[in-house]
Amino acid sequence: MPTKIEKDSVTGTETTGHEWDGIKELNTPLPRWWLYVLYATIIWSLVYYLLYPTIPGIAGLMGYSQREEVVERMAQARARQAGNLDGIAASPLEAIKADPDLLNFALTGGRAAFADNCAPCHAAGGAGRPGYPTLADDSWLWGGTLDEIETTLRHGVRTDDDDTREGEMPAFGADELLEKEQIEAVADYVLSLSTQAAGAAGEGLELYAENCASCHGGAGQGGREYGAPRLADQIWLYGGEKADIVAQITKPRHGVMPAWAGRLDDTTIKMLAVYVHALGGGE
Numbered sequence: 001m002p003t004k005i006e007k008d009s010v011t012g013t014e015t016t017g018h019e020w021d022g023i024k025e026l027n028t029p030l031p032r033w034w035l036y037v038l039y040a041t042i043i044w045s046l047v048y049y050l051l052y053p054t055i056p057g058i059a060g061l062m063g064y065s066q067r068e069e070v071v072e073r074m075a076q077a078r079a080r081q082a083g084n085l086d087g088i089a090a091s092p093l094e095a096i097k098a099d100p101d102l103l104n105f106a107l108t109g110g111r112a113a114f115a116d117n118c119a120p121c122h123a124a125g126g127a128g129r130p131g132y133p134t135l136a137d138d139s140w141l142w143g144g145t146l147d148e149i150e151t152t153l154r155h156g157v158r159t160d161d162d163d164t165r166e167g168e169m170p171a172f173g174a175d176e177l178l179e180k181e182q183i184e185a186v187a188d189y190v191l192s193l194s195t196q197a198a199g200a201a202g203e204g205l206e207l208y209a210e211n212c213a214s215c216h217g218g219a220g221q222g223g224r225e226y227g228a229p230r231l232a233d234q235i236w237l238y239g240g241e242k243a244d245i246v247a248q249i250t251k252p253r254h255g256v257m258p259a260w261a262g263r264l265d266d267t268t269i270k271m272l273a274v275y276v277h278a279l280g281g282g283e
């Protein structure tokens, strides 16, 4: 390694001693102004770091903490909402519905809570999907008044909650209560109920009256006591093709709706009940 310091004859600048095929590298000093800017930014960064350190739990010389700021803003937001939240907690559902301010607040809160907790099953806006009932129509399994909706939300359907809504359709096929041909016949009868086709009678009608009417009603009007869907319409929980109906009669699904008491606070459940009721089909 060459160690002696050489000066370039043209510029008078020292070389670094590096040389490639006769071309030597100049050791040109950095411009002063550039160096000063560099030093200034280093000092600035140190000062800034003391003022606003980015270490969790250390507030720095300015005593500033984004974490505390967020906590403070949330407390402010909560204080702003407190009046309405207290109002909702203290009012019966009907009274919330009758008070435009509370109603508005409940609908907004209910919409947000619905998107977080309910839309995964019931789809956005309660549009429903196979196996998960549409909440935006006036066809109800368990009832569509404010109180009935709140009860369903609170205790769920077929859950281990003490007050859960219960009702299990027997597995007519799987438990061999009906023969295959009988299931076909009663499925045809259910289809005729739904399309209100004339002349549906015979074996299907008899089997229906014997096995199904106690829950689904003599005319297929449904039975809310057991959450038995109305069959005399075109709204299906599990599908309205004959194969779907045969499948349900053979081995019913026993759909489960979670109980929300304990998971969501009372105010949120009330806001949800008001929101669901307002989706279009509230009774």
Ligand code: HEC
Residues within 6 Å of the ligand: 114, 117, 118, 119, 120, 121, 122, 131, 132, 133, 135, 139, 140, 141, 142, 143, 144, 149, 152, 153, 157, 227, 254, 255, 256, 257, 258, 260, 272, 276
């Ligand atoms: C894990 C899926 C799931 C989630 C999450 C869920 N549900 Fe349900 N929900 C169901 C099922 C399944 C039923 C139908 C149960 C049955 O067969 O009776 C149902 C039924 C209902 C009913 C009764 C409908 C009727 O016709 O009587 C209401 C009201 C309801 N859900 C509201 C909600 C609300 C509000 C939320 C959010 C807090 C929610 N559900 C979250 C699955 C779910």
Ligand code: HEC
Residues within 6 Å of the ligand: 167, 168, 169, 170, 172, 186, 187, 190, 207, 208, 211, 212, 213, 214, 215, 216, 226, 227, 228, 229, 231, 235, 236, 237, 238, 239, 245, 248, 249, 252, 253, 254, 255
């Ligand atoms: C103990 C009450 C009960 C009896 C008896 C009963 N069901 Fe049901 N049925 C229900 C319930 C509850 C549901 C809701 C679906 C589920 O959770 O499995 C249902 C759902 C259905 C469905 C699906 C409806 C839809 O919207 O997709 C069909 C179809 C049906 N039942 C037909 C019958 C027929 C046919 C019989 C008689 C052979 C019968 N049920 C007997 C309670 C009953």
